[in-house]
Amino acid sequence: MLEIRELNVYFGVIHALKGISLTVNDGEIVTLIGANGAGKTTTLRTISGLIKPKSGTISLDGVDITNLSAKERVKLGISHVPEGRRVFPAMTVLENLELGAYLRKDKQGIASDLKKVYEHFPILYDRRRQSAGTLSGGEQQMLAIGRALMSRPRILFLDEPSMGLAPLLVQEIFNIIKSINESGTTILLVEQNASMALKTADRAYVLETGSIVISGSGEELAQSEEIKKAYLGG
Amino acid sequence: GSGSDSDVIKIGVNYELSKDVATYGQSSVEGIELAIEQINEAGGVNGKKIKLIKYDNESNPSIALTLTTRLMTQDKVVAVLGPATSGAFGSTIPLAMQHKIPIASGSATADGLLVDENGNVKEYAFRICFNDSYQGRAMANFALNNLKKTKAVIIKDNSSDYGKGLAENFKKTFTDNGGTIVAEEAYVKNEVDFNAILTGIKGKDFDVIFIPGYYNEAGLIIKQARAMGIDVPILGADGFDSPELVNLAGEDALNDVYFSNHYSPLDESPVVVDFIESFKKKYNKEPDAFNALGYDLANFVVDGIKRAESLTGKAVKDALEATKDFEGVTGSFSIDENHDPVKALIIIELQNGKQVSTIRAGN
Amino acid sequence: MSKGFNKKAFIKTLALLLAFSVVQLLIRFNIISYYYQDILARVCINIILAVSLNLITGFTGQFSLGHAGFMSIGAYTCALIIERVPTVYGFIAGVILGALLAAFAGFLVGLPTLRLKGDYLAIATLGLSEIIRILFINLDSITNGAAGLYLQRRFVNWFWLYLFTVSTVVLISNFVRSSHGRACISIREDEIAAEAVGINTTKYKVIAFMIGSFFAGVAGAVYASYNYFIEPNLFNFSKSIDILVVVVLGGLGSISGSIMAATVLELISSFLQSVAAIRMVLYAVLLILIMLFRPGGLMGSRELSVAMLTELRKKAIAWLKAMPARAVHAVRSIAKGSGKPGDKSAGKGRVDG
Amino acid sequence: MDQFVQQIINGISLGSIYALIALGYTMVYGIIKLINFAHCDVYMLGAYIGYFCMTILHLDVIPSLLIAMMLCTVVGVLIEKIAYKPLRNATRIAVLITAIGVSLFLEYGTMYFVSAQVRTFPPRIVKSMSAGIKLGNINVTYMQLMIVGVTVLLMVLLQFTVKKTRIGKAMRAVSLDVDAAELMGINVDTTISFTFALGSALAGAAGVLVGLYYNSINPLMGMLPGLKAFVAAVFGGIGIIPGAMIGGYFIGMVETFVSGYGYSMYRDAVVFAILILILIIKPAGLLGRNVREKV
């Protein structure tokens, strides 16, 4: 479904992504793990159009989207839960969610998706009139995911969704990711919590200082000694 | 030996071409440039063309100072014209004294500008406009004696020394001679809404308004006052002189308006007629007081240069000092011992937007 | 270690004295003409203003649009004293008293308004400086109102200018490099974090305002005496903006940047005088272009240092060395008839350097 | 009593003008946190465009107004594209300096072409605009009524646009977080351009209306009301549309009453003093909420 070839990204002189290639197939959960500063966030931001790559191609369903604007990518079904949540702080929870459906016109669809989000995250319903900036860290994370779901994406990027969440919720979030996936959304997941991520994912890529060093199925990597040592604290 | 070996004579132009009072500077320079054009067309001075070196002092006395230094020491001009406002002009006088190069203004009206604290004239500074006390006194006397009004309201331009000087002198003469000032209001340049002030004074008992300021705002004050039903006579000074006054105030509003001036377009002297005609030709509009004063200023200085024994600052200064019966657009004048012009003042009456009469006024 | 420090200070002092004497000699022998002296004076005054505002806005991060107001207090105080005591002592007293009064005003302004942030603070400072100006207009009996004050003598000469400018720069840069200065900088960076690490942010904001206005007062006093004339309108909103432009153009938080920008802007401004009619238009375009190409100002928040100069020199040498090659290339491509490629690379080199 | 009522009318009509300009400031500020100093010069341009339409093309008021609004829209969008857009990621103060540059450019560019002279509108048009109603001693001109009406109408429309429409939501999102807004599928450039277009159209309309009302325009005419309008916007809580309105009326009223009761010399000082007092009590303006950042 998503195919990335030889992506190179620079920040001034910093070569942040060094010719990355990866694919995500329809219906998969793919995870991208790696140490701090490896370039995971940069990869996601490039795919969703927030950063312009120096070279390389990104294609969705065989269509080259490298030069499309972020807006057009959203239209094509990409949705991105950014690092650090990035909710709209001065807007209410409800308004945030509505903005997630900005490009959609089907009122009924939006309403039913809103209901679904509230089912996933009941606390958001309780807080729907509170401004998002005053939510607790975890609440904001839920809001960010909920907001992304509101565009009814075909492929969802999640950048460290478990960061700052209570243990119960971490499990919950991964369950939700699974159920979102099961309901037909393809997922590209960036995580620090590598053990959970590998458990959840069908396939995984390991990123180190801007290059992909290992890839394989989730289980495979979870067993790998190297990975265990570097990322699983084992 | 300023520029004596070249075939041009350089005169500095140091005017307010931008920021707050750009209108005064730009108008003055229009007059100056017209005069110099005519002089050069007529062959210049002793075969030499006059070259203007023009700088913009941004309506800022401090920049005016720098420019005067530049004109006098870098560009080596024989004389400097401007600045237009008293503050800026006054601040450059010490430089004229230091470098011994005359400076002259057509519109720096503040009293005492040209004499030091001991009453000695500052030799290198000249002006060809009335000073504030002259006009202020004249208008106060006119109100008391000719119009027989004794209760005045002053609405002054608080952002200029001109407004302040006129208001002060008017007030002094007026009260000294039995009048009372009912209210003194103020506005700043470029303001357009005077309804509040006018509504405020409307309830008071007064029989004449004096507006020491320029036509830009005065026009609007008159218009708004008349619209409000305030129909007492309105007085002003040479700052009123502009064809724009009619457009701003509207013909219907310009009744019982009197202002002091140097000349009147009703004047049929050939200098005035020629000036108006050639000005219209060059700029496609009617001249105003600043245009006329700028024009006279340039002619006055060039006349001095012509008569000077040499092209040194001192010689030009001496020649300017000796100016007698100079025939200007703004009247014929001589330079007195304080370097002020001695010239007659006329008071123009406006009815229905037209100048209907001029009154020669003394003090 | 501390010996090395002293040596550095010694060399610096020596360099400063040398610079002073050289200019003094050049003025004596008329090599620096009156006009250039005048430019020098203006540059010096602008440096004092910019560096002092930089302390408030650049280092402490408090957006002030009222610097001209503090300046005017120094100017009027000094002018009024000189008017009564027209001697050098009067002048010195004027500068000191002017600066102190300005600092006091800074204190008064600081206390209540510093809980305001960003643009709200800016507007409050703007308002205060306008109030000061209006008071100067209306306190006719003391200030002579809109007509302004004329001074017969100028006390400011190269000696005083140099003394005041160097003192301002040295004192303020010493301050910002001290722990107290770092406290100010931390406010700019993150006020909440600064509070959390024990910085009394209110106190340091007030201190920054007081020091900044003190030197604005000095600048005002020098300005008054230099100009022979002051009027309230000299210290209006646009004057504050002008100072701010210098600070931002130099780089917020860079003292050497402020010094450079004050110099460059004065030179540009006098250079543009020869095209009086459109100078403001050109000035505006230049301003926009500079900001577009160097949004962080000339220096960013860095200071000019030896290392930086060496680097710059290296770049310049490399650039110059490449000149012949470039020239050859240019000639060749012109010979080939492919336009004038030399222009492009030259222009680019300049922007990068 | 009459005088009091008349002063209130004066205050409202002056306040409307400040409010009209302040709306533009506040909109642009709301979205990119920029005090768009050039706004008051677009207002001036609007007045000149209207002037030339009426004097050279001999058009009537309404078509002139529309043309002025259209051209100002273009100017506003161009300014944004050329001068502000490249600085999206620069510090706010850098953009502010650029805005000052643009402002000077417009002022002196205009002055270069039309000189610093004041201009007045053709008498036929001015006459038709200065009719009014007289109730005893109280005067209201149709022009005043029109300005007040237009201001209130625009305020309501703007508020509706920002709060209720899609583009309004996009505007608010962009103002809070550009990247996140882009991720929602919002076209950030278009949204910002739209804001400038709207603000500039308002400025253009205000220019023509005010120019006609006072019948006096000059290249620096934007400076004074621009500054006041900016103060008004801050007073009401910058970025908040009804705030601009309240601020405008407040300043109009204070100015009127201070001048009207004989303190015209201290007028601006009083306005600023009250402003500062209010800000000390309400540091984010009258309607602004002083939200402390959650840490």
Place this chain on the structure above:
Amino acid sequence: MKLLEVKKLTKSFGGLMAVSNVSMVIDKGELVGLIGPNGAGKTTVFNLITGMYSPSSGTITLFDGEQGKPIQGQKPNKICNAGVARTFQNIRLFRDLTVLDNVRIAMHRSVKYRLLSCFVHSPGYRSEEQRIIDESIELLKIFNLDGKKDELARNLPYGEQRHLEIARALASRPKLLLLDEPAAGMNPAETAQLSEIIRKVRKLFNLTILLIEHDMSLVMKICERIYVLDFGSVIANGSPDEIKSNERVITAYLGEDAIDA
């Protein structure tokens, strides 16, 4: 010996009771955990203790020996100077300053020279500055950051930024250190490293620590005692083992199978 006592602390935002009736005692030298679901009010407790918010009601007392001093409602800098330092859940470094400067700023409290002497850089001034630099570098060494002292804080990798924040907090020489989710965004290897560092500085500086964290592997490993917050109230308080097996905590927070770590 008590160091901090919180009594009946309550904070409401509008209608929302973010913290209600919380009482806790922390003894000198303890390492106490503060855990609870998202939105339970943990960060708010920190904000109340450090003066970022003033409480709606209740008291916070800081002890110096036997002497207790109420600190609630005081300004953050006062509280910091009384000996309480913190880190932030969302890192709040002075991002555009160097690593060294971040630490030096926090040492301001101990600077001995007066305001006036910093204008002229007297000899006393210079030796004091040198002391500040030396001590700062010492501190950075603990976090392995001394090699990066001249880098801008923003350019550090995330994990090192967290470390720097702790170093900065320590620079004010606190008695009580509050850490808000120091391990968030770290991978397990980095978290392990962090727990070492916390142990080390605790010994070195004779610190009392209160720690918010969602990473149970860290919390259970290093905390001696744990408070659990839910909906603004303390629902449990005890040793890690007690907490792990507390039913209420499991249902509200931990989940059934979370304790495998």
